[in-house]
Amino acid sequence: MQTRPLDGLTVLAMEHAVAGPFASRQLADLGARVIKLERLPDGDFARGYDDKVHGESSFFVWANRGKQSLAADIKTAEGQHIVGKILENADILIQNLAPGAMQRMGMDFDSLHEKYPRLIVCDISGYGEGGPLSDKKAYDLLIQAAAGLISVTGTPDQPARVDISIADIAAGMYAYSGILSALLQRARTGRGLRVEVSMLEALAEWMSYPLNFAHYGGTAPARSGLTHPSIAPYGQ
Numbered sequence: 001m002q003t004r005p006l007d008g009l010t011v012l013a014m015e016h017a018v019a020g021p022f023a024s025r026q027l028a029d030l031g032a033r034v035i036k037l038e039r040l041p042d043g044d045f046a047r048g049y050d051d052k053v054h055g056e057s058s059f060f061v062w063a064n065r066g067k068q069s070l071a072a073d074i075k076t077a078e079g080q081h082i083v084g085k086i087l088e089n090a091d092i093l094i095q096n097l098a099p100g101a102m103q104r105m106g107m108d109f110d111s112l113h114e115k116y117p118r119l120i121v122c123d124i125s126g127y128g129e130g131g132p133l134s135d136k137k138a139y140d141l142l143i144q145a146a147a148g149l150i151s152v153t154g155t156p157d158q159p160a161r162v163d164i165s166i167a168d169i170a171a172g173m174y175a176y177s178g179i180l181s182a183l184l185q186r187a188r189t190g191r192g193l194r195v196e197v198s199m200l201e202a203l204a205e206w207m208s209y210p211l212n213f214a215h216y217g218g219t220a221p222a223r224s225g226l227t228h229p230s231i232a233p234y235g236q
Contacts, residue, residue, distance in 0.1 A: 003031070004030050004031025005030045005031060006027055006031040006032040007031035007032075009031070009032040009091045009092065009183075010032065010033045010035065010089055010091055010092075011024055011027050011032050011033065011035065011090065011091065011092040011094060012035050012037060012083070012086045012087060012092070012093045012094070013034055013035065013037065013093075013094045013095075014037045014074070014083075014094070014095040014097060015036065015037075015044070015094060015096050015097075016044045016096065016097075017044070017045070017046055017168065018059075018063060018140070018165045018168030018169065018172065019096050019124045019168040019169075019171040019172045019175065019197075019199060020094050020095065020096035020175075021036075021044070021046070021063040021064050021172075022063050022169055022172030022173070022176075023094055023122065023124070023171075023172040023175035023176045023179070024036070024094050025063055025064060025065060025066065025067070026172075026173075026176040027092070027176065027179065028065065028066035029066060032091075032092070033068070034066065034067040035067070035068050035069075035070065035090075036064060036067045036068065036069045037070060037071075037072060037074065037082075037083070038069055038070070038071045039071065039073070039074075040071050040072065040073050041071075043069070043071055044060065044064075046059050046060045046063065047060045070082075075105070080105065083107070087112070087115075087116055087119065088116075090116070090119060091118070091120060091183075092119070092121075092122065092179055092183075093112065093119060093121045094122045094124070094175065094179075095121075095122070095123060095124070096123075098137060099125060099126070099135045099136065099137065109121045109194040113194075116192070117192060118186060118190065118191060118192045120179060120182045120183065120186060120192045120193060120194075121192065121194050121195070122175050122178065122179050122182075122194075122195040122196075122197070123194065123195070123197070124171055124172075124197050124199075125138070125197075125198050125199070126138020126139075126142075126143065126198060126199050126200065127198055127200050128196070128200065128201055129196065133200075138167075138200070140161075140165040140166065140167045140168055140199075141161055143199045143200055143203055144161050144162060144203065145161075146200055147167065147200060147204045147206075147207050148204075148207050148210065148211070149203060149207060151210070151223075152207075152220075152221055153223065154223050154225060155223055155224075155225035156223050156224070156225065159223065166203070167199045167202065167203045168199060170199070170202035170203045170205075170206055171197050171198065171199040171202040173202070174197045174202045175195060175197045178195035178197060179195055181195075182195055
């Protein structure tokens with residue numbers, strides 16, 4: 001049987017919605033065993049987005065293929081015992097819970113690193129740590145607005161959001177690449193480290209082109225819709 005790059009690695013994914021699941025799905029695709037820990041009683045709320053794929057959510061199926069799922073209340077002693085047993089053999093922990101949730105449960109990186117020194121911890125948030133919005137929950141539309149994406153999408157007469165969860169996906173992709181880098185570092189040092197990603201920072205990085213255009217050119221790029229020079233012949 002053909003091996004995959006991450007065969008033999010175990011990931012505990014304390015995740016919901018998009019950013020965390022998208023990152024851990026990439027690891028599952030590369031062979032890692034991903035254990036998705038869902039909340040009680042209904043699991044990841046993305047399960048309820050629709051029922052288009054044989055009765056399951058099309059979104060959930062897309063973001064969670066190749067994983068194993070279990071449900072537990074991690075605020076209880078029993079739930080935390082389950083988490084501890086999984087972490088004893090885990091290589092990676094990914095979480096995108098509410099701001100401060102991991103700290104309140106004593107599961108921040110410093111506490112976990114003391115118990116599990118080889119564990120790589122990836123924390124995904126909306127706005128990062130230390131800023132005025134660090135304790136706020138984030139939604140994709142809010143991040144698209146805050147990062148300036150909506151300023152360059154749509155037509156000259158009508159702004160528009162990108163109609164997929166692009167801020168979540170951007171964060172998930174940076175989390176994924178950060179975890180792979182952390183695995184390389186652990187191979188050299190034998191010790192785990194923390195990967196910290198925010199949706200706002202991820203999408204702001206993707207907005208570097210219009211930022212440079214505006215900063216050095218003096219004006220923001222105009223919304224062009226289907227009239228962009230490179231695609232106009234196809235949109236006309």
